[in-house]
Amino acid sequence: MAHRVFVDGAAGTTGLEILDRLKGRTEFELIELPSDRRKDEAARREALNEADVAILCLPDEAAREAVELIDPAAGTRIVDASSAHRTAEGWCYGFPELIGADRVAQARRVSNPGCYPTGFLALLAPLVRAELLPADWPYTVHAVSGYSGGGKALIERFEASGAPTYRAYGLLMGHKHLGEMQLHAGLEHAPLFSPAVIDTHRGMVTEIPLPLAAMDTGTSPVELHGALEEFYDASPIVRVHPDFDRPDEILLMPDAEPRDDIELFVFPAADGTQVRLLARLDNLGKGASGAAIQNLNLMCGLPETAGLKLPQN
Numbered sequence: 001m002a003h004r005v006f007v008d009g010a011a012g013t014t015g016l017e018i019l020d021r022l023k024g025r026t027e028f029e030l031i032e033l034p035s036d037r038r039k040d041e042a043a044r045r046e047a048l049n050e051a052d053v054a055i056l057c058l059p060d061e062a063a064r065e066a067v068e069l070i071d072p073a074a075g076t077r078i079v080d081a082s083s084a085h086r087t088a089e090g091w092c093y094g095f096p097e098l099i100g101a102d103r104v105a106q107a108r109r110v111s112n113p114g115c116y117p118t119g120f121l122a123l124l125a126p127l128v129r130a131e132l133l134p135a136d137w138p139y140t141v142h143a144v145s146g147y148s149g150g151g152k153a154l155i156e157r158f159e160a161s162g163a164p165t166y167r168a169y170g171l172l173m174g175h176k177h178l179g180e181m182q183l184h185a186g187l188e189h190a191p192l193f194s195p196a197v198i199d200t201h202r203g204m205v206t207e208i209p210l211p212l213a214a215m216d217t218g219t220s221p222v223e224l225h226g227a228l229e230e231f232y233d234a235s236p237i238v239r240v241h242p243d244f245d246r247p248d249e250i251l252l253m254p255d256a257e258p259r260d261d262i263e264l265f266v267f268p269a270a271d272g273t274q275v276r277l278l279a280r281l282d283n284l285g286k287g288a289s290g291a292a293i294q295n296l297n298l299m300c301g302l303p304e305t306a307g308l309k310l311p312q313n
């Protein structure tokens with residue numbers, strides 16, 4: 001029997017990308033609301049309670065309200081794409097590569113990782129866990145995102161005339177992703193995070209620069225690279241670029257197609273004293289909708305990558 005899925009917020013940026021990935025999938029039966037009732041509380045309550053799995057593609061406050069609308073007796077399982085529950089008790093953090101696919105498969109409430117934390121954690125969490133990097137270092141993380149990362153409002157701003165080509169923000173260092181990054185990397189301090197938006201629709205690069213020699217860990221760039229390769233060896237989604245195939249530059253392209261993989265790079269200084277860890281991903285792919293579909297697949301006992309947009313190579 002098909003799994004009944006309701007996407008709450010289906011008309012938004014993340015919701016539309018999820019619908020695109022669900023197209024033609026006979027394992028699912030979509031519960032859809034007419035557009036004039038998509039924000040109607042009674043209609044949403046009914047759909048949320050009818051669903052086997054509800055995917056919340058809503059602003060945080062609306063996501064919290066949606067959870068309240070679900071009667072626990074209805075048995076609806078949840079994938080929340082918002083940042084409302086990423087550090088909350090009773091929620092499984094939906095990053096199967098880090099948390100374990102089995103835990104996601106069994107969870108009733110799954111919180112999808114944020115787009116920036118996805119790149120940050122993919123790089124750092126396995127290395128801290130393996131004690132190759134210290135948990136008490138004050139890490140720095142720089143990132144650029146396509147403007148779709150800010151949803152409909154930011155898309156409208158960047159597609160209007162007179163739009164900026166670059167926007168640095170989070171300047172007072174209170175970005176909402178800090179707690180999530182700290183908790184799930186197991187760090188003593190929140191990282192110093194400098195995000196920026198660029199004038200392209202989708203795509204994201206997250207970078208963690210490490211002054212390895214000053215950190216006095218005794219860890220070499222080769223060890224960091226080897227540990228990431230080993231950690232993601234079996235992953236069909238996270239790809240660690242081999243050290244013999246490092247590109248000279250990392251690009252984001254304005255006409256990039258949607259994709260649900262994530263690429264990790266380790267760039268060492270010639271003398272090994274410094275290293276730049278970089279992740280490139282689609283903020284709407286593994287950073288949001290692709291991750292939601294991956295989690296949905298696992299929760300429904302389906303192949304993890306079904307419906308995902310993964311490059312062939």
Ligand SMILES: NC(=O)C1=CN([C@@H]2O[C@H](COP(=O)(O)OP(=O)(O)OC[C@H]3O[C@@H](n4cnc5c(N)ncnc54)[C@H](OP(=O)(O)O)[C@@H]3O)[C@@H](O)[C@H]2O)C=CC1
Pocket residue numbers: 008009010011012013014015038039040056057058059060062081082083113114115148149150151152153283284287288
């Ligand atoms: N964009 C991205 O790259 C990522 C987004 N996310 C998260 O996913 C969530 C959705 O983001 P995104 O798709 O970008 O945002 P959008 O603003 O593009 O879409 C949000 C949608 O939710 C609808 N909505 C708002 N309030 C309600 C409500 N009470 N009931 C029903 N629908 C409602 C909006 O309606 P209307 O169309 O009328 O405005 C809109 O269609 C956010 O929490 C975001 O932080 C997470 C990772 C990455």
Ligand SMILES: CC(=O)N[C@@H](CCC(=O)OP(=O)(O)O)C(=O)O
Pocket residue numbers: 081082083113114115116145146147148149150151154176195196197
């Ligand atoms: C470019 C941009 O504005 N990005 C958003 C984050 C997008 C995202 O990851 O959504 P969550 O907050 O749900 O994780 C921001 O910085 O707030």
